Amino acid sequence: MAVYTHVSAEALGEFLKRYDVGELVSAKGIAEGVENTNYLVDTTTDRFILTLYEKRVAADDLPFFMALLDHLAEKGLPVPPAIKDREGVEIQQLCGRSACLIKFLPGISLTTPTPAQAQAAGAALADMHRAVDDFRGERPNSMGIATWRPLLARCGADLDGIAPGLFDELSSALDRIEAAWPTDLPVCAVHADLFPDNVLMRGDAVTGLIDFYFACTDLRAYDLAVMHGAWAFDPAGPTYRSEIGDALIQGYGPLTEAEQAAFPILAAGAALRFALSRSWDWLNTPADALVTRKDPLAYVRRLRHYLA
Incomplete structure (x- = not known):
């Protein structure tokens, strides 16, 4: 995860209007990782991850990733599928990038696992x-x-x-x-x-x-x-x-x-x-x-x- 593309609060607020997820409360860029732009997004109803896909992730590959996540989620695995908007669309456009609003999962990542x-x-x-x-x-x-x-x-x-x-x-x-x-x-x-x-x-x-x-x-x-x-x-x-x-x-x-x-x-x-x-x-x-x-x-x- 990283931040390459900066998304204004106004642009993000408009983006969220496509979904039934409430209104924007806060958004914070996530610096870890190197692949995509990621924000931790809080709304009046829940918490999400907003991902904007940068150059290393080809737009043509996104349907495969989304289908795999949907398949694993349906099997009961703890994975974060993309949220569908009111029209049933998972893959959006934001700030000139393909983008998805993704389910937030609880838990912490480890530095020194046992x-x-x-x-x-x-x-x-x-x-x-x-x-x-x-x-x-x-x-x-x-x-x-x-x-x-x-x-x-x-x-x-x-x-x-x-x-x-x-x-x-x-x-x-x-x-x-x-x-x-x-x-x-x-x-x-x-x-x-x-x-x-x-x-x-x-x-x-x-x-x-x-x-x-x-x-x-x-x-x-x-x-x-x-x-x-x-x-x-x-x-x-x-x-x-x-x-x-x-x-x-x-x-x-x-x-x-x-x-x-x-x-x-x-x-x-x-x-x-x-x-x-x-x-x-x-x-x-x-x-x-x-x-x-x-x-x-x-x-x-x-x-x-x-x-x-």
């Missing part, structure tokens, strides 16, 4: 994967393995300004990952970005899975590998917390033998993906954006762990 919380989060991911057995929507992974080498090339020698020798290190890692990447594992609709800040909790209970804007069709075990790298290390990356990684996998449930064998390379691929995207954002985030940049080296350290 094993019990990691186990619950792993179980929630498994619940999601079971719930999409009959979901027919498909979307290629816009940040999947086919995109990593072009992204590496776009970052180019500027990577060495982040850390000396970083371009060569990531290029060598990508060679290894591409050579070992599996192609015959189970596939389903995946979240692909289920970091601790995208899981809301109360105590040890999951109350929300949010931010589905990288959701796509990809290897099921890759989704768990993304979670593993995001949850099982300290934020800066050098320390692996095995009790968290083990609890996450235990909560998720048994993997197939092929998924188990492929898991280290899937986790390395996930680490490389975030090292590259964070590097790109580090090098290209506008100076005036209200956004928290994330350290790419935290994922380089995870990558080294998985490849060791």
Whole structure:
């Protein structure tokens, strides 16, 4: 979440008139994240998240995201579907951007999860994967393995300004990952970005899975590998917390033998993906954006762990 597009109180008030949600009381920009513009919106009846979709989220992909959220909500999962306006429309236009008013879910995102919380989060991911057995929507992974080498090339020698020798290190890692990447594992609709800040909790209970804007069709075990790298290390990356990684996998449930064998390379691929995207954002985030940049080296350290 972030704020790139500034929405005036007047424009937001007019926008809300499309819905049966009462009148605007307050709105506050949310700085966390890097993808879209987000506001926490309070009205006279409830609380919502307003999301304006920036360049990385293609308007043509929004129907897939909304259909997936609606499907999961109908299955009883704690996800935030978009609110429909009086005409039954979910995807709107505001300030020149596609926009949605989204259900607010209670709970907090964690900085340092416990094993019990990691186990619950792993179980929630498994619940999601079971719930999409009959979901027919498909979307290629816009940040999947086919995109990593072009992204590496776009970052180019500027990577060495982040850390000396970083371009060569990531290029060598990508060679290894591409050579070992599996192609015959189970596939389903995946979240692909289920970091601790995208899981809301109360105590040890999951109350929300949010931010589905990288959701796509990809290897099921890759989704768990993304979670593993995001949850099982300290934020800066050098320390692996095995009790968290083990609890996450235990909560998720048994993997197939092929998924188990492929898991280290899937986790390395996930680490490389975030090292590259964070590097790109580090090098290209506008100076005036209200956004928290994330350290790419935290994922380089995870990558080294998985490849060791």
